[in-house]
Amino acid sequence: xxxxxQISLLLLCVVQSxxxxxxxxxxxxxxxxxxxxxxxxxxxxxxxxKVRDVxxxxxxxxxxxxxxxxxxxxxxxxxxxxxRLLDKEGYRLTIDKHSIKVEGGxxxxxxxxxxxxxxxxxSEVYAHTAKFPMTVxxxxxxxxxxxxxxxxxxxxxxxxxEAPRVKRYIDLLAYHKIxxxxxxxxxxxxxRVELKSxxxxxxxxxxxxxxxxxxxxxxxxxxxxxxxYTQNELRDIVRYAAQRNIEVIPEIDMPGHSRGICAIKPEIxxxxxxxxxxTNGLDIRNVWCASKxxxxxxxxxIVAELSKIFTSEYIHIGGDEVNMxxxxxxxxxxxxxxxxxxxNDAQIEDYFIAxxxxxxxxxxxxxxVWNEAIDGGTLDKTTxxxxxxxxxxxxxxxxxxxxxxxxxxxxxxxxxxxxxxxxGHTWAGIVSPKKVHSFNFEKCGFTPAQLENIxxxxxxxxxxxxxxxxxxxxxxxxxxxxxRVSILSELxxxxxxSGWDEFASRLYASHYHRMRSMGVAFRLPRPVVxxxxxxxxxxxxxxxxxxxxxxxxxxTSKYKRSLRCDAPQYICFESRFGKARSPKTGSAAYHKxxxxxxxxxxxxxxxxxxxxxxxxxxGNRIARTARPAKRGDWxxxxxxxxxMCREILARTGHIHLRRCHFMKGRVELSYDxxxxxxxxxxxxxxxxxxxxxxIVALRIVADSxxxxxxxxxxxxxxxxxx
Ligand code: ACM
Ligand code: ZN
Numbered sequence: 044x045x046x047x048x049q050i051s052l053l054l055l056c057v058v059q060s061x062x063x064x065x066x067x068x069x070x071x072x073x074x075x076x077x078x079x080x081x082x083x084x085x086x087x088x089x090x091x092x093k094v095r096d097v098x099x100x101x102x103x104x105x106x107x108x109x110x111x112x113x114x115x116x117x118x119x120x121x122x123x124x125x126x127r128l129l130d131k132e133g134y135r136l137t138i139d140k141h142s143i144k145v146e147g148g149x150x151x152x153x154x155x156x157x158x159x160x161x162x163x164x165x166s167e168v169y170a171h172t173a174k175f176p177m178t179v180x181x182x183x184x185x186x187x188x189x190x191x192x193x194x195x196x197x198x199x200x201x202x203x204x205e206a207p208r209v210k211r212y213i214d215l216l217a218y219h220k221i222x223x224x225x226x227x228x229x230x231x232x233x234x235r236v237e238l239k240s241x242x243x244x245x246x247x248x249x250x251x252x253x254x255x256x257x258x259x260x261x262x263x264x265x266x267x268x269x270x271x272y273t274q275n276e277l278r279d280i281v282r283y284a285a286q287r288n289i290e291v292i293p294e295i296d297m298p299g300h301s302r303g304i305c306a307i308k309p310e311i312x313x314x315x316x317x318x319x320x321x322t323n324g325l326d327i328r329n330v331w332c333a334s335k336x337x338x339x340x341x342x343x344x345i346v347a348e349l350s351k352i353f354t355s356e357y358i359h360i361g362g363d364e365v366n367m368x369x370x371x372x373x374x375x376x377x378x379x380x381x382x383x384x385x386x387n388d389a390q391i392e393d394y395f396i397a398x399x400x401x402x403x404x405x406x407x408x409x410x411x412v413w414n415e416a417i418d419g420g421t422l423d424k425t426t427x428x429x430x431x432x433x434x435x436x437x438x439x440x441x442x443x444x445x446x447x448x449x450x451x452x453x454x455x456x457x458x459x460x461x462x463x464x465x466x467g468h469t470w471a472g473i474v475s476p477k478k479v480h481s482f483n484f485e486k487c488g489f490t491p492a493q494l495e496n497i498x499x500x501x502x503x504x505x506x507x508x509x510x511x512x513x514x515x516x517x518x519x520x521x522x523x524x525x526x527r528v529s530i531l532s533e534l535x536x537x538x539x540x541s542g543w544d545e546f547a548s549r550l551y552a553s554h555y556h557r558m559r560s561m562g563v564a565f566r567l568p569r570p571v572v573x574x575x576x577x578x579x580x581x582x583x584x585x586x587x588x589x590x591x592x593x594x595x596x597x598x599t600s601k602y603k604r605s606l607r608c609d610a611p612q613y614i615c616f617e618s619r620f621g622k623a624r625s626p627k628t629g630s631a632a633y634h635k636x637x638x639x640x641x642x643x644x645x646x647x648x649x650x651x652x653x654x655x656x657x658x659x660x661x662g663n664r665i666a667r668t669a670r671p672a673k674r675g676d677w678x679x680x681x682x683x684x685x686x687m688c689r690e691i692l693a694r695t696g697h698i699h700l701r702r703c704h705f706m707k708g709r710v711e712l713s714y715d716x717x718x719x720x721x722x723x724x725x726x727x728x729x730x731x732x733x734x735x736x737x738i739v740a741l742r743i744v745a746d747s748x749x750x751x752x753x754x755x756x757x758x759x760x761x762x763x764x765x
Contacts, residue, residue: 065553066162066184067529067546068220068536076181080138082120082164084108084175089119094153096286097123101157104168105177121145123153132222132288133187136160138179152187154288155220159184162557169218169560192448192499193535194223195528196294200230200303201261202506202514203249203269206276210283211517215524215561217287219532224284225359225429225501229295231302231329232259236293236352237273240344241308245271248303256306258325258751262511262701262727277352285354292411293353295345296361298395302329311338313373321753323671330366333395334375343402350406357427358408360399362416365392393419400426414440429501431456433471434487441489441496448501454482455502457527458509461566464634465626466508467523468699476566479530480543500535502528511701511727518564522624525558525565526550551585559621567625570616574630579614580605587618587625612764636661637762640683646676647755658759663698666757672705672749677742678757681716685737692761693743694729703756704728707747713740 066073087109090098095112101123102110111119122144129135129148134156137144145160147153163180167173195216199209213224228235234248251257253267272280284291305311305328313332319325331338349358367388370376376391385391392415400410400423411427414436428445430437431452440447452459452471459474460467472478479502484494504523512519529550533541541549558565570589572581581589581602589602594613608614612632618625628634643655645668653667678695696704710730711719716739723730725743732741741760749755 065549066159067549067554068533069539069541069549070159070184070186071538072183072185074183076139076183078140078181079178080140080143080181082143082175082177082179086120086175087111087118088121088123089113090123091125093125094123094147094150097150097153097157100154100286104161104171105164105173106175123147123157125149125153130187132191133185134159136182136184136186138163138181138183140181143179148187151222151288154217155186155188156184158218158220159186161218162553166553166556166560169557170562172560188220188222188536189538190497190499190535192223192501193221193532194225194292194448194499194501195221195524195531196225196227196450196501196503198227198230198504198506199235200227200233200506202509203233203235204506204514204520205270206272206280208517209280212520213280213284213287213289215563216528217289218557218561219528220288220536221528221532222288222290223499223501224289224291225294225503226291227294227296227505229297229303230300232261233257233269233271233303234307235271236277236295236349237271238345238348239274240348241341243307244304248307251303257303258306258327260302260702260750260752261507264701264706264727264750274348274352281352281354290355291353292355292357292359293349294359294361294411295349296359296363297342297399298331298333298361298392299329299363299365300361301331302327305329305331308341311335311341313369314375315369315372321670322751323748325751327751328366328369330369331395332373332376333370333391334373334379339398339402342399343405346399346402346406346408350403350408356409357411358403359411359429360396360403361413362392362396363413363431364415367391387419389415389419390421391419392416393421396422396426417443417445427498431503437497438487438489438493441493444496446498447496448499449497450501450503454479455500455531456505457502457523458505458507461527462569462626464628466512466519466699468505468508474527476527476530476568477543479527479534480546482534483540500531502531507700507702518622521564521622522566525563526554527566529554529558547585555585555587555620555623558623562622564622564624565620567618567620567623569626569628570618572616572628572630572633574608574611574632577607577609578605579608579611579630581616583618583625585618585620587620587623589616589618591616592627635764637686637688637764639686639762641760642681642683643678643757644681645678645757647672647678647757649757650754655757658757661759664759665698667703668755668757671751671753672745672755674745674747676705676745676749676755679740679742680760681740682738685739686762687734687737687765688762689733689765690763691732691734691741692729693723693732693741694758695725695743695749695755696728696758697756698758701727702750703752703754705743705745705747705749705755708743708745711742711744712738713742714738716740 088107126146131149132151134147134152145156234244237245249271250269251259414430428440431450434451437449592599611630615629638661647668650667655666657664708725710723713719
């Protein structure tokens with residue numbers, strides 16, 4: 044008994060000493076004491092008036108009953124004070140037998156110190172349920188950020204996110220000492236800012252689908268869906284963020300990515316009649332005409348209002364992925380090019396950005412742009428550049444002297460998949476947590492001269508896929524962000540770069556508990572599943588709990604020990620930690636797909652470069668049609684041999700996105716190769732069917748036109764064996 048008690052005491056000590064040091068992002072200097080300070084309901088919080096808002100923030104997490112503002116805050120149990128000797132965002136946290144003292148070089152420094160303090164307290168503080176007494180180990184932490192710009196970009200256009208949920212998003216960033224929210228407020232899919240000068244931009248352009256002129260490109264096609272922030276809501280978000288040491292930088296993406304407002308105000312577009320035959324009659328142009336003076340007046344209207352709402356020094360004005368063919372077809376843009384001696388189309392963009400920059404200057408703001416905007420070669424060197432396309436582009440921007448933020452897609456696009464088999468894009472690669480963690484300036488080959496111009500790092504979340512993943516809830520948003528944001532925070536903040544194992548030990552031992560208390564549905568690593576000698580076994584590396592589901596019965600049970608099992612193809616595993624989930628996985632048998640010999644035909648002609656024979660080879664291969672679909676168009680998959688299987692996923696459309704697909708349609712099966720029987724309706728271009736007997740062919744038939752994309756994507760069937 045005694046021995047057992049000693050062992051558990053020993054374990055407790057180990058756990059507690061881990062918990063004291065397990066701060067994310069890791070601080071610059073940490074000295075551990077060997078005593079504990081106890082906070083009780085008698086404890087007094089004293090604060091300097093300059094950090095009143097930090098004190099008000101803190102009492103939401105620690106329910107102090109005694110609070111005092113003092114210009115000499117020396118005698119409190121918890122003291123928040125300014126110390127001008129420290130860096131603006133740096134802090135010193137001293138916990139000794141007298142007090143808990145947070146000194147910061149400025150408001151942000153004190154706020155950052157408070158974040159570290161929260162991490163040292165019981166994780167229940169994040170759920171606002173921690174109670175006195177609370178103990179915290181003596182320590183002295185001296186800390187400051189590596190980068191002044193520590194950002195996260197949120198796209199609220201492809202998927203609409205209401206103001207209270209943006210505030211929750213900000214809270215989570217603040218816990219990680221992130222200090223910039225790049226707020227992507229306009230795009231092809233919507234306009235999210237109330238404007239008094241052009242109310243229709245938001246009241247119409249905030250909604251797409253249904254009867255809205257804004258035609259969606261991703262999911263929720265039939266429903267009028269969306270929303271916008273009123274100016275009061277935005278001011279409130281800006282204030283809320285500022286209290287949390289976060290600056291909100293709005294982005295209005297121009298001159299491209301503007302299909303939404305161009306649908307409402309087509310006079311923004313260039314002066315030529317588009318070819319709408321290939322797009323089901325819709326004008327899908329999305330670029331501002333660079334030559335129209337009326338456009339610069341609209342931009343001034345927008346900037347005048349934004350600059351009153353947002354306190355940031357910069358406004359992001361986009362500049363990415365401009366379809367310059369629209370300027371090439373526009374006689375007015377071509378005249379503008381000649382008149383101003385512009386060497387190429389990229390310099391038309393320079394002209395547009397220079398004009399917009401003038402307007403920004405008039406309202407006391409500076410421009411930030413995406414990296415393509417520097418291609419024309421004449422942009423002012425004070426322009427802040429967000430390097431998104433890759434490391435190469437970040438280096439080029441820095442080399443050319445632009446203040447540059449590294450957002451390279453291959454590390455920092457959190458809309459990319461965590462691993463194969465999960466939801467997400469892949470165009471920038473697989474962005475696993477380990478991949479994010481592996482980012483390193485030296486290993487990426489940045490030169491010292493380039494590093495001089497790197498002002499920070501930012502990750503981003505574009506929300507094309509979120510819209511098809513319960514956008515009314517935070518789960519997918521959380522899953523795609525955490526723990527990748529936790530890893531990001533350390534890259535941006537900490538001077539020393541940890542090894543993965545050391546980082547992961549802090550993450551699993553402490554930060555998981557914090558995130559659970561924050562209510563975050565973060566992503567857990569995929570469990571390892573093995574099947575051998577009739578036994579199915581699974582394990583996790585992070586202390587999360589394992590569950591398994593038998594897909595024949597739908598029953599989910601807690602996994603305790605290996606299972607005797609003769610049908611592993613039906614058993615899938617998932618680990619859980621609070622709301623956090625791992626991807627669902629199973630043994631090799633569970634993931635096995637059949638690839639029977641198939642011949643694919645269609646009523647839709649295909650583009651020469653993307654023929655149907657691509658799809659017959661399975662995998663991620665696709666075909667693209669040469670026109671959009673109309674009612675009655677079909678795709679037929681005919682098997683060489685009658686096929687028995689348990690389930691087929693039949694989908695039209697882009698392999699990762701609900702796009703380029705049949706808007707409405709059905710799946711039909713043929714058992715004799717002649718007659719077809721309707722077995723399912725398409726939802727967002729796809730359906731799962733479970734044939735009860737062997738089939739000879741499967742057809743996907745359009746019951747309406749496809750969306751406004753010029754093509755339909757045809758993809759392989761996913762066939763699961765019996
Ligand atoms: C971007 O991802 N187009 C900036
Ligand atoms: Zn034009």
